Amino acid sequence: MLRPSAARLSHFLPAGILFLGGLAAAYVKDLSVFFTSLFNVLPTLVLLLGGAYCAVYRRQRELALMVTVYIAYYLLDTQTDFYRDNGVVREDAAVVFHLMCLLLPLMFGLYAAWEERTHLFQDLVARLAVLLLVAGVALGLEQSYPVEVQNWLADIRWPLLHGSWMSLIQLSYVMFLIAFGVLTWQYLNKPRPLHAAQLVGLLGLFWALPKTFILPFTLNIMCSQVMLMIAAAVAQEAYQMAFRDELTGLPGRRALNERLQRLGRNYVLAMSDVDHFKKFNDTHGHDVGDQVLRLVASKLSKISQGGGKAYRYGGEEFAIVFSGKTLEECMPHLEMVRETIANYQIQLRNPDNRPEDDQQGRLRRGSAQAGSVSVTISIGVADRQPEQRTADEVLKVADQALYAAKGAGRNCVVAHGQPQKRSMRTADAI
Incomplete structure (x- = not known):
């Protein structure tokens, strides 16, 4: 093809x-x-x-x-x-x-x-x-x-x-x-x-x-x-x-490590994770799991419009780097990408019933069908503070915020050091 x-x-x-x-x-x-x-x-x-x-x-x-x-x-x-x-x-x-x-x-x-x-x-x-x-x-x-x-x-x-x-x-x-x-x-x-x-x-x-x-x-x-x-x-x-990660097309872990070494004084780092991904893989198979990862990666790549850059961190985890941005500037963009993913209906691929073209595929995704599912992501975000001397330390803090987002019920964005504001669910989590 x-x-x-x-x-x-x-x-x-x-x-x-x-x-x-x-x-x-x-x-x-x-x-x-x-x-x-x-x-x-x-x-x-x-x-x-x-x-x-x-x-x-x-x-x-x-x-x-x-x-x-x-x-x-x-x-x-x-x-x-x-x-x-x-x-x-x-x-x-x-x-x-x-x-x-x-x-x-x-x-x-x-x-x-x-x-x-x-x-x-x-x-x-x-x-x-x-x-x-x-x-x-x-x-x-x-x-x-x-x-x-x-x-x-x-x-x-x-x-x-x-x-x-x-x-x-x-x-x-x-x-x-x-x-x-x-x-x-x-x-x-x-x-x-x-x-x-x-x-x-x-x-x-x-x-x-x-x-x-x-x-x-x-x-x-x-x-x-x-x-x-x-x-x-x-x-x-x-x-x-x-x-570069072959599956998603995003820059990989090595590219992220090099990017972290070149950050200035002001930056924001975010860690995101696909909710219930292991359960999703066990239910629908690894091929569909790969489809989900590519979807999430394609939506996260749009974060560049807000000055961020997405990386494949490993497994179902992704990292996002905002250079020269504040936490307040980044939060709306992270919320937008989270909501976009949650609202997206994934049409499960059937080799015997695949759409003939992109238009037919969009029509199928726009209609409620038994063969469609949705996924959500949780995001933890942190900006550089005086007590964090390196980007790796900020990334660990963002990872802690991600765990907090998981504990808050998933499908939300949690910023480190701020009151947890639960994001409204816009799609059913798997």
Whole structure:
């Protein structure tokens, strides 16, 4: 199922910056000896560092992508070096260039869409076997039938689709188009930084190939940038795994700990807990329990409108941080999110009777049905006081206020050090 709503501009940001940086560097003229020497070794250096990084994290797909890009760079760079040194191209330059224009998008698209689904070692062997097979067949044909292969590749098969602006063989454009389509579908199906980097990287290769013999060091720069995009995407996903909760999409416990270390003098911390969550899990199952946690997380994330930020603390507990706010400023927003959750009817998912679209889902949630339930949360909140020297101490006080909210009957907000004012129930607790 496609998930375009989960697409994020942040997925494309690192790769986009690297792509624009590569464009800018490629058009720089009169490079100094230092940059000339740097661009000569940059692809190899990026492959060694980025490849080692992917190997450490056991990212076979990304490693295969880097190797594919580097092999294409090496074969084409050999041709451009000969052209720069002698002023003419080698005899086999045309057939090698055409083969790279065809095989590079093919192999890049194949490896980008080929997810790891088996044992890591077997997966690596399979990728290497495919690479060796394709390289062996291409090399054999190029060595045995260079003229025939060149003519077959350069043949204009669809005259009506051929334009004067085309500087690559027609088959290359077809292959790039297929690869773009596959990778676009992959990203919309599973939006993640790696899939976004693959799309931008393919765009970079598409731009660089026609400039191979025109702009000096274009190939060195853009191939390096594409490999950097892949390595940056691995780092970005590793960061998300460490700092973002996969189930709810909220920042996780580690992100909260770092945030607490950077708070100023005035702040408010709140701890919230789903009421009777264990009983809910035992009654409806863990799948429905996960649905509840995602619901609560989505509503708590709206607290950002009041200057707060929600975090998944652990289990059914969430923490909320208000920086530079007073307790009086935060209470209305906490009450609002508590009431929103209590009034929300959760339609229990039935695989045989799922809504066909969002509109039907909203209509079902708006009607009273036997398959709907509601949940409530309790919230404890505390602001920094002179006797609390650290944010961890304030968080413990907020946790004590949460226990007080549980003792007051749940489905309410209790502030530490203030008289307990029971919030009116707006939904039946589970």
